[in-house]
Amino acid sequence: MNCTRKITDDLIWVGGNDKKLSMFEGYYPVPSGVSYNSYILKDEKTVLFDTVDKSEFGVFSANVKNVLDGRKLDYLVVHHMEPDHSATIEWVVNMYPEVKIVCSQKTTAMLNQFFGGRITAETVEVKEGDTLETGKHTLHFVMAPMVHWPEVMMTYDSCDKILFSADAFGSFGTLDGAVTDEEKETDMDEARRYYTNIVGKYGPQVKAVLGKAASLEINMICPLHGLVLKNGIEMMTEKYLKWSAYEPEEKGVLIAYSSVYGNTENAAYFLACKLFEKGLKVRMFDVSVTHSSYVIAEAFRVKNIVLATTTYNNGIFVTMEDLINELISHNIQNKNIAVIENGSWAPVCGKLVKAKFEKSRNIEFIGDTVTIKSAAGGEAADKLAELAELIAEKAQ
Numbered sequence: 001m002n003c004t005r006k007i008t009d010d011l012i013w014v015g016g017n018d019k020k021l022s023m024f025e026g027y028y029p030v031p032s033g034v035s036y037n038s039y040i041l042k043d044e045k046t047v048l049f050d051t052v053d054k055s056e057f058g059v060f061s062a063n064v065k066n067v068l069d070g071r072k073l074d075y076l077v078v079h080h081m082e083p084d085h086s087a088t089i090e091w092v093v094n095m096y097p098e099v100k101i102v103c104s105q106k107t108t109a110m111l112n113q114f115f116g117g118r119i120t121a122e123t124v125e126v127k128e129g130d131t132l133e134t135g136k137h138t139l140h141f142v143m144a145p146m147v148h149w150p151e152v153m154m155t156y157d158s159c160d161k162i163l164f165s166a167d168a169f170g171s172f173g174t175l176d177g178a179v180t181d182e183e184k185e186t187d188m189d190e191a192r193r194y195y196t197n198i199v200g201k202y203g204p205q206v207k208a209v210l211g212k213a214a215s216l217e218i219n220m221i222c223p224l225h226g227l228v229l230k231n232g233i234e235m236m237t238e239k240y241l242k243w244s245a246y247e248p249e250e251k252g253v254l255i256a257y258s259s260v261y262g263n264t265e266n267a268a269y270f271l272a273c274k275l276f277e278k279g280l281k282v283r284m285f286d287v288s289v290t291h292s293s294y295v296i297a298e299a300f301r302v303k304n305i306v307l308a309t310t311t312y313n314n315g316i317f318v319t320m321e322d323l324i325n326e327l328i329s330h331n332i333q334n335k336n337i338a339v340i341e342n343g344s345w346a347p348v349c350g351k352l353v354k355a356k357f358e359k360s361r362n363i364e365f366i367g368d369t370v371t372i373k374s375a376a377g378g379e380a381a382d383k384l385a386e387l388a389e390l391i392a393e394k395a396q
């Protein structure tokens with residue numbers, strides 16, 4: 001069976017889709033699955049761009065054989081050694097023993113680490129600006145270190161003006177037979193969740209690559225996950241410029257809360273009501289219920305964040321502490337943060353929450369921490385209403 005898709009006269013998608021995967025990278029829920037993209041260029045020479053995860057070996061190997069249709073494979077370009085794209089390299093070199101592996105210098109060492117010296121194919125190490133002629137096409141190699149692994153590189157095909165962007169410009173979600181964003185709309189929420197969680201920590205490195213890409217005329221972006229971008233190049237580049245600079249897409253308000261018995265939750269709802277009354281857009285997440293990846297994505301999207309949590313054995317409630325650790329490890333910056341704490345005898349979590357952001361860049365706290373003693377009545381409710389005023393001033 002042939003599950004390949006022609007993208008141009010010379011370029012064919014030969015990847016796979018996984019709808020059964022529950023946790024991408026062992027951590028991120030993927031309710032719409034994930035695609036592992038691999039592409040074959042059929043020129044005077046043949047080129048395979050990356051491979052797929054081991055879960056998609058069956059369909060991938062059949063796709064490659066179908067497309068090459070008896071031709072030999074001249075080159076395998078390895079943009080990224082993370083096993084979701086490299087696990088099936090061993091099959092490629094066994095199947096096509098004359099293949100040359102084209103990769104960055106750091107990739108060679110990783111090939112040995114992952115495959116214990118079993119990859120004996122000749123490697124062609126390339127560096128920034130190197131080119132490879134395949135006949136009609138010329139491939140230009142662009143190094144992209146730490147987007148999001150050290151060995152990452154991208155390839156620009158100057159003939160058809162295509163950027164092979166490795167993990168950048170990707171998204172969660174299977175393709176389901178589509179291949180470009182002309183055929184199927186990109187789910188921006190999933191594209192954002194993918195970028196912010198997987199690559200978001202490396203804003204400066206992403207910015208550096210965007211700077212290099214700005215000088216290229218690009219008609220198409222072929223990422224390693226998700227749809228090939230044609231329509232959405234400009235829109236997605238604008239998003240990437242914002243995300244990599246930790247600039248919000250809009251002022252909006254994110255309320256993330258944890259609550260054991262519902263009182264802190266009530267306070268969060270009370271605040272949300274006040275904010276909507278003032279015309280603000282609010283999204284709320286119970287951090288014990290919603291996977292952190294969704295909250296991280298929203299934290300990148302908006303400027304204003306409210307963290308409401310309970311004191312728990314003299315500390316911050318577990319799921320909120322986990323979320324804050326993740327926000328910090330994703331280098332979250334340029335945000336306004338309001339803190340609401342609850343404690344029935346010695347509320348301390350507000351102070352602890354603020355201390356966590358000590359080393360984060362450009363974090364402004366909105367007003368003072370609002371303290372709730374068990375349930376928010378009287379004075380605490382007044383303080384929450386005041387906090388709503390202060391947030392509205394920032395978010396209007």
Ligand SMILES: Cc1cc2nc3c(=O)[nH]c(=O)nc-3n(C[C@H](O)[C@H](O)[C@H](O)COP(=O)(O)O)c2cc1C
Nearest residue numbers: 259260261262263264311313314343344345346347
């Ligand atoms: C297991 C547990 C440990 C707690 N530890 C503290 C604490 O160390 N100090 C404190 O002031 N409150 C503590 N609390 C009370 C909570 O901070 C909070 O006031 C209470 O759970 C009511 O808020 P909620 O309805 O949002 O859960 C604890 C609650 C639980 C369930």
Ligand SMILES: [Fe+2]
Nearest residue numbers: 080082148167
């Ligand atoms: Fe990756």
Ligand SMILES: [Fe+2]
Nearest residue numbers: 082084167224
């Ligand atoms: Fe990947």
